[in-house]
């Protein structure tokens with residue numbers, strides 16, 4: 001952004017450059033001296049062509065593996081991934097030989113920047129390889145974990161997370177059984193990963209510093225192109241907190257009915273009884289907390305069966321959703337090569353996903369579709385990803401991506417919000433009771449809130465924790481994790497933690513080196529996008545009853561926003577999306593969506609002793625006892641100022 005447009009003579013230029021590096025805070029990036037625009041454009045053209053080929057090969061190999069799990073296919077996939085890594089490393093070297101931040105053409109500058117600020121390419125070959133090896137090891141360790149069943153002595157310890165443990169966590173209502181799996185999981189992934197993670201932090205920080213960033217968290221935040229992203233996220237969390245606390249309080253009162261005095265009436269909740277290993281979404285316990293158990297459910301599975309639905313028909317229906325809005329149909333390759341059903345002749349990864357093969361033609365979905373409501377929604381969700389791919393396919397390769405992290409998911413979820421309404425399901429002939437009754441509406445909003453409102457604090461803290469570790473070092477990582485969990489989620493470990501535990505590793509994205517703040521933003525953005533599209537479609541009435549089906553106006557606005565890809569800074573895209581109302585990410589649309597539920601919860605919670613949770617010394621002692629040491633009864637907060645004073649004096 002601070003492009004120097006003058007072209008001073010070389011010697012003078014060098015002097016200025018040295019001066020800039022010594023003094024200016026924003027001369028931060030690692031870059032070279034080549035300011036030749038023609039060469040930069042030439043390089044970008046080659047990068048686009050070669051990059052598309054490399055991407056196509058790696059996607060094909062990944063597809064072949066994901067739809068046909070064999071050792072041969074795994075090996076081919078790893079080979080192609082290595083080729084891609086090499087290509088990216090070579091492209092990065094070339095890019096940082098340019099004085100890219102001073103290249104005059106804004107599109108070229110933006111593309112060069114995307115290459116320059118990504119990855120750990122500033123490390124030496126040794127350390128670069130060590131880093132990638134380390135991440136792969138951590139992922140494998142995580143993926144290989146198998147647990148022993150509860151109270152079955154002598155039984156084989158072969159429960160995997162995906163197929164068994166996740167289901168038990170959401171379905172079991174036995175406090176001790178849930179505790180067994182929670183504890184076993186954290187024991188299996190935490191301690192073995194801890195030392196590797198410490199080394200990972202060291203290498204990630206080295207790479208970031210060599211590229212000109214303060215630390216690896218600073219580098220992760222660069223993609224937001226916004227110095228205030230942390231503050232923006234903190235504001236969003238504060239805005240959501242009152243709703244979250246009301247939801248939390250209501251859920252706690254229902255859990256007390258179930259688990260008795262194991263739940264404290266004004267306290268935080270133990271992490272293992274919310275229907276999910278990380279207590280991140282709570283829809284697993286919907287049956288315990290639904291406000292009106294007798295009300296009609298929004299479930300069209302039976303109607304789909306009666307009408308003889310096939311998976312192909314579901315996909316055609318999803319396509320018609322988009323074409324009804326004037327958006328793009330799926331291309332022929334999509335119908336030819338997608339996987340709609342679980343094949344019987346080979347092993348396949350069944351998680352639904354949408355694929356872009358980087359050749360402007362080939363797009364696919366892989367889904368082991370079942371004929372039920374959930375997969376009807378998920379088909380629309382995945383196809384919205386493909387719609388986004390199709391919309392930005394004519395951008396340069398580097399701009400063929402989401403407008404900001406989390407936007408892809410936000411678009412797909414906004415479509416999901418529209419499809420999963422009685423209004424839409426009625427219009428496609430699957431639901432006859434366009435129920436406007438209060439009880440079904442509140443039940444419905446409760447379900448969505450357990451998925452999305454409950455999730456926000458968790459989605460917030462993962463990168464907050466990670467960025468603090470990158471910034472402050474690896475001491476007391478597990479304590480820091482629980483401090484955040486308690487502060488934002490009101491969640492406690494069900495049993496005492498010790499220094500050898502490493503609970504953050506229980507979440508895949510931590511050892512797998514995958515960012516998380518994007519999930520947080522995707523929740524907020526989906527409501528912001530949904531509300532904008534509903535406004536332009538002429539919807540009136542409660543936001544949660546809006547259906548975008550057949551709205552050409554909504555289709556046009558959405559196409560315009562999606563077709564920009566990442567070619568434009570995201571505040572401009574938000575401004576366009578909201579038709580000039582704002583250029584910021586904000587929570588107000590989400591709060592409006594949940595307003596009817598919010599009113600209901602406030603009334604219900606009137607008899608509760610506390611909205612939210614009160615924390616006492618025993619709570620914090622579950623995860624902070626070792627560094628409290630001999631401090632007796634002093635709570636953590638009383639010690640902090642003392643520690644701070646000492647640190648400040650030393651650093652002066």
Ligand SMILES: *[C@@H]1O[C@H](CO)[C@@H](O)[C@H](O)[C@H]1NC(C)=O
Nearest residue numbers: 068069070071072073345346
């Ligand atoms: C699965 O992959 C193997 C190679 O490992 C290949 O021989 C086989 O034909 C593939 N099966 C299908 C159905 O594509």
Ligand SMILES: *[C@@H]1O[C@H](CO)[C@@H](O)[C@H](O)[C@H]1NC(C)=O
Nearest residue numbers: 303304307429430431432433
């Ligand atoms: C809904 O009602 C219409 C007529 O009122 C009927 O033709 C249709 O089969 C019904 N659909 C379902 C899913 O019950």
Ligand SMILES: *[C@@H]1O[C@H](CO)[C@@H](O)[C@H](O)[C@H]1NC(C)=O
Nearest residue numbers: 295296431432433434435437
């Ligand atoms: C509509 O809902 C009411 C009450 O829930 C029920 O009695 C009625 O049978 C339903 N009608 C249809 C067509 O599903």
Ligand SMILES: *[C@@H]1O[C@H](CO)[C@@H](O)[C@H](O)[C@H]1NC(C)=O
Nearest residue numbers: 226569570571572582583584
């Ligand atoms: C957003 O809009 C405000 C005024 O509406 C403006 O001052 C600000 O610079 C804009 N921010 C960005 C990042 O474009």
Ligand SMILES: [Zn+2]
Nearest residue numbers: 381385409412
């Ligand atoms: Zn998705």
